[in-house]
Amino acid sequence: MPASYAYLGPEGTFTEVALRTLPEAATRELTPYVSVQSALDAVRAGEAEAAFVPIENSVEGGITATLDGLVAGEPLTIYREVLLSITFALLVRPGTRLADIKTVSAHPAAQPQVRNWLKANLPDAVWESAASNADAARLVQEGRYDAAFAGEFAAARYGLEALETGIHDAENAQTRFVLVGRPARPAAKTGADKTSVVLWQRTDHPGGLRDLLGEFASRGINLMLLQSRPTGEGIGNYCFCVDAEGHISDRRMAAALMGLKRLCLEVRFLGSYPRADITPDEARAVRPGTSDEEFTRAADWVARCQDGRF
Amino acid sequence: MPASYAYLGPEGTFTEVALRTLPEAATRELTPYVSVQSALDAVRAGEAEAAFVPIENSVEGGITATLDGLVAGEPLTIYREVLLSITFALLVRPGTRLADIKTVSAHPAAQPQVRNWLKANLPDAVWESAASNADAARLVQEGRYDAAFAGEFAAARYGLEALETGIHDAENAQTRFVLVGRPARPAAKTGADKTSVVLWQRTDHPGGLRDLLGEFASRGINLMLLQSRPTGEGIGNYCFCVDAEGHISDRRMAAALMGLKRLCLEVRFLGSYPRADITPDEARAVRPGTSDEEFTRAADWVARCQDGRF
Missing domain, CATH: 3.30.70.260 (ACT domain)
Incomplete structure (x- = not known):
């Protein structure tokens, strides 16, 4: 069996951070996939030993793509779960000030978690959804948007700096992830x-x-x-x-x-x-x-x- | 009280079509709003008599934005419900053939309903999410994408033609909408x-x-x-x-x-x-x-x- 874990990518998202808290992840190759379904399919097809995906979120509830992916198709089994507290950093290109920010971007799931902060601090900023928070950071790096909400850990990867950290509308905002493999x-x-x-x-x-x-x-x-x-x-x-x-x-x-x-x-x-x-x-x-x-x-x-x- | 109904816009979506099936809609001004929350807030603020929004879908289940909008905030009341069968048309600029289509667009909620059709008919087309199906049609009109999944009724509005109609992965794909007003x-x-x-x-x-x-x-x-x-x-x-x-x-x-x-x-x-x-x-x-x-x-x-x- 291949010693590789599929996870919901891209690199630099909360999913990767959560996966790296598992001791067994240190001895596996970690491969990002573009969707929950493709990560689960990689396990079913024998391309990966297990898949690591979000399943529940204290703001949004059950992650339907993951639940539906487990409900249908060849049976899979949950081996482990990981809880991660979610707080966002506002990532910008070095030198950007709050007053310069006209557009902000993140994955749509981030929006309800930063809505109040946006209303209080950047009421006129235009929201642009991205495929992931890491992708939003990349688009800021490329100059397409002014700021991204993402994990603070994503700043270094994309040459950005955190203008603000610890952003979260709900106290105790957490996401639960599961490691899923073939029945065992x-x-x-x-x-x-x-x-x-x-x-x-x-x-x-x-x-x-x-x-x-x-x-x-x-x-x-x-x-x-x-x-x-x-x-x-x-x-x-x-x-x-x-x-x-x-x-x-x-x-x-x-x-x-x-x-x-x-x-x-x-x-x-x-x-x-x-x-x-x-x-x-x-x-x-x-x-x-x-x-x-x-x-x-x-x-x-x-x-x-x-x-x-x- | 203003004789106006707020609805989840933009114009030319399934929501507007469902709303127009209500006899009482004929005597009201129908005003599109950019989100479920803003439509509900318009009722709470007294700007609209009622709001018309999707609440349940046979593919995706409960529409969480609507449920959350009813669970929190000033109490609102459901007056009416409407069921609409959902089938998609593939809308293109006149003259486009299936073989020409490299990019397709629609609201993310449409994706699970057209996934099998795409796999069978346009396996190499790149998916680009849009803010709504009507918005996807507009972006096709502007030449940004090659094809949009939307209601057939949207073709005329955006100068497009339906290359294929009746697209739906699940039999009996339906969406349920509710008309929501202040407590009565x-x-x-x-x-x-x-x-x-x-x-x-x-x-x-x-x-x-x-x-x-x-x-x-x-x-x-x-x-x-x-x-x-x-x-x-x-x-x-x-x-x-x-x-x-x-x-x-x-x-x-x-x-x-x-x-x-x-x-x-x-x-x-x-x-x-x-x-x-x-x-x-x-x-x-x-x-x-x-x-x-x-x-x-x-x-x-x-x-x-x-x-x-x-």
Whole structure:
């Protein structure tokens, strides 16, 4: 298998910075791809060992290109997640002053995160969308725009300077990234894990989704993300991308997934992997009645009853 | 109040075509706005009587700019919805042949709907995103790009011709639009109605969302849309935009909303309005035990019990 990771390029974006926080990235060749879909396809085609792409953002929510890329096509598995705090720098050619800036550029996803800052500091600047924040920086270098919002780390690469740093409208603006590869045995549980699945309902009826969520709730499993995505079969037809607290090797999670497999038209398992937001010490206590030991004792008891030994 | 409707411009897009299907649009001045947010703000500022914007798409799902614009800011109400089937035409300057096309342009939302067609017919064409499909047509007129994906109706406006029509990757590709105004008494129920609300959970705990959905399910109310949107308070913090079958004047819907008002941190009512997808004749039968008469008889019975007359 090629020792290379595909990632959403170009170089010099938050995605590359997040990827480089993974120890395993140091021993791989890192190859930028032009889109999430092309990075995922590189894994499916065997050109890359894994792909690293953004999946959730505290301002925009689920990244639909990534969710759709995992929902459809050959199955892939999430191996790891990375959280990165996102703050922007205003990058300009050396010598540019704030008063000189008539045009600003960045990826469209950056716009809601810098809108208030722009209104307060550059109310008359014209916004020009770019294919990525790094591309916006390149266009500033070439003189096409006056300023770009990008990571401060992009300044050196494009010969720019940061006129302002730490720009972010929302406190705690974060993006979550995932490392995705071909189906494989999930990493061992750490005690602070997350399990991702996609659920397709069998029929649309009152209480249908409530019943599916009940498979998690009745076993004390908290949900961390529930994102509906169109199935492509017309308006109002959705599947559900779900992130749940826990690991598929937890008895409660295995039981919930078995329940969903029975109730759903289809369930796609996207992986169990360590959470990036908390350590095992910080994980919430398991709800009474849902620990592995209690599941085991309950199964033993039913077996004894079936056996006449109650 | 000004007799004007704000809509997501520019002129010559699917939004304008959908708006013109509303009888009331014929008696209003229709004013294009550059963004969903600016159209909604025009209503909030009293510059427009109502705003007409896309809210859901069978390929892309909920339109986040619109949902976020309704979730935050001064309350607004959905008065009407419109469904429009979306098929694209490939617009070119007269005389252009398919073999001449090196660059194609459209709004980014069009891309997933024409991707397969492009791969089969113009595999080497370079994609250039435009601010809108109409804007892409204008740029073709000016000679900047060779072809634009837009509604066939845009051809005449920009002096172009349709080299191909009926382009759409997904069968039944539709977009749903809503007419939004300041809070007002909902239109009378038709028997095929929809109610939209935004729900904020009080605390995040296992079963929290399941319990909220139970308020609808236990009263036989089907959900048509459940879209999570970030609250802006960091990753993993979501509110839920919900469309449910029925009208707030239905006893079962009123009871469900009262239950949610008790259980949620906050509930925002976005309106009850006629469904565009079915007629009252086609509405599904009310689940036994959830009709207005049964609600009334049950309330009477409890009152008699409280009164000692059981």
